Amino acid sequence: MITGVLGIQKPVVLAPMGFVSGGALAAAVSRAGGLGLIGAGYGDADWIRREFQRAENERVGIGFITWSLARQPALLDLALAYKPCAVMLSFGDPRPFAEKIRRSGAKLICQVQSLAIARQALEAQPDVLVAQGTEAGGHGGERSLFALLPAVRDLAPDKPILAAGGIADRRGYEAALVLGAAGVLVGTRFSACDEALTAPRAKERIVQANGDATVRTTVFDVVRGFDGWSGITGRALRNKFTETWHGREAALRERMDAERKSYYAAAERQDFDTALIFAGEGVDLIDEILPAVEIVRRLVP
Numbered sequence: 001m002i003t004g005v006l007g008i009q010k011p012v013v014l015a016p017m018g019f020v021s022g023g024a025l026a027a028a029v030s031r032a033g034g035l036g037l038i039g040a041g042y043g044d045a046d047w048i049r050r051e052f053q054r055a056e057n058e059r060v061g062i063g064f065i066t067w068s069l070a071r072q073p074a075l076l077d078l079a080l081a082y083k084p085c086a087v088m089l090s091f092g093d094p095r096p097f098a099e100k101i102r103r104s105g106a107k108l109i110c111q112v113q114s115l116a117i118a119r120q121a122l123e124a125q126p127d128v129l130v131a132q133g134t135e136a137g138g139h140g141g142e143r144s145l146f147a148l149l150p151a152v153r154d155l156a157p158d159k160p161i162l163a164a165g166g167i168a169d170r171r172g173y174e175a176a177l178v179l180g181a182a183g184v185l186v187g188t189r190f191s192a193c194d195e196a197l198t199a200p201r202a203k204e205r206i207v208q209a210n211g212d213a214t215v216r217t218t219v220f221d222v223v224r225g226f227d228g229w230s231g232i233t234g235r236a237l238r239n240k241f242t243e244t245w246h247g248r249e250a251a252l253r254e255r256m257d258a259e260r261k262s263y264y265a266a267a268e269r270q271d272f273d274t275a276l277i278f279a280g281e282g283v284d285l286i287d288e289i290l291p292a293v294e295i296v297r298r299l300v301p
């Protein structure tokens with residue numbers, strides 16, 4: 001049982017969304033009976049310290065982008081000092097970090113986007129795997145959850161598996177169980193909740209958007225200087241920036257100095273015609289901003 005492995009009452013885990021899943025949101029999901037994961041994202045020591053403090057000793061975990069952690073391994077020691085109950089690793093080789101995480105007493109959760117990535121993750125002997133479908137908001141791969149999830153189940157019949165990607169209500173939860181999941185990892189639905197660090201105007205856009213309005217793209221990674229992750233793109237709401245540059249990444253690189261400056265200026269003034277809002281196809285199912293406890297209540301029995 002996933003609840004036994006993770007020490008929770010309800011089989012729902014908050015995705016560690018960088019800049020969105022702060023300590024208050026993670027604590028709220030844990031208090032509601034699920035497990036909240038703070039989103040360490042690309043890694044910033046002060047941010048990690050502040051968000052653990054905001055979790056106010058609630059039982060929470062943390063998630064890292066593994067490639068960023070490989071560049072700043074000391075961030076793992078910093079996080080482990082706060083005694084997270086779980087550490088989730090995505091995008092990159094988890095094996096170099098697995099032993100240290102296990103020794104700390106935290107459960108290791110590895111998010112995978114394909115069978116090849118799942119095979120590598122299994123070598124790290126995770127406690128839990130997350131099968132992430134391409135429907136997901138934020139970074140991810142090409143495989144759709146409907147086929148990937150049962151295939152990961154068959155590959156690792158003894159591992160508890162969380163389904164991720166496009167799950168935003170009870171129907172998605174129940175479908176995931178039928179396909180072999182033990183529970184769900186949910187991002188986009190929680191990004192539009194009261195406790196999320198998402199900018200208020202971005203939450204409104206998520207409520208108004210539908211899944212047709214999302215696109216998997218690298219343009220936001222290119223402009224922010226985070227690109228170069230082979231096979232990984234980010235699902236975001238379409239806006240003027242994606243209309244201008246998606247498919248024209250080479251031209252964007254040529255004008256990088258000017259474009260990066262104006263991108264960050266737009267992000268600073270929360271102009272989401274230009275700035276990024278990561279969101280998955282599940283935005284179809286989000287039509288109001290709710291407290292996290294209510295989202296958990298609606299998602300799982």
Ligand SMILES: Cc1cc2nc3c(=O)[nH]c(=O)nc-3n(C[C@H](O)[C@H](O)[C@H](O)COP(=O)(O)O)c2cc1C
Nearest residue numbers: 015017018041090136137138165166187188278280
């Ligand atoms: C706003 C946002 C930011 C995200 N940031 C991260 C991240 O920093 N690290 C990570 O492993 N996954 C990140 N993800 C992906 C989630 O881990 C998860 O796979 C996804 O949210 C599940 O799909 P859903 O958004 O449809 O619920 C992010 C997702 C969103 C929506």
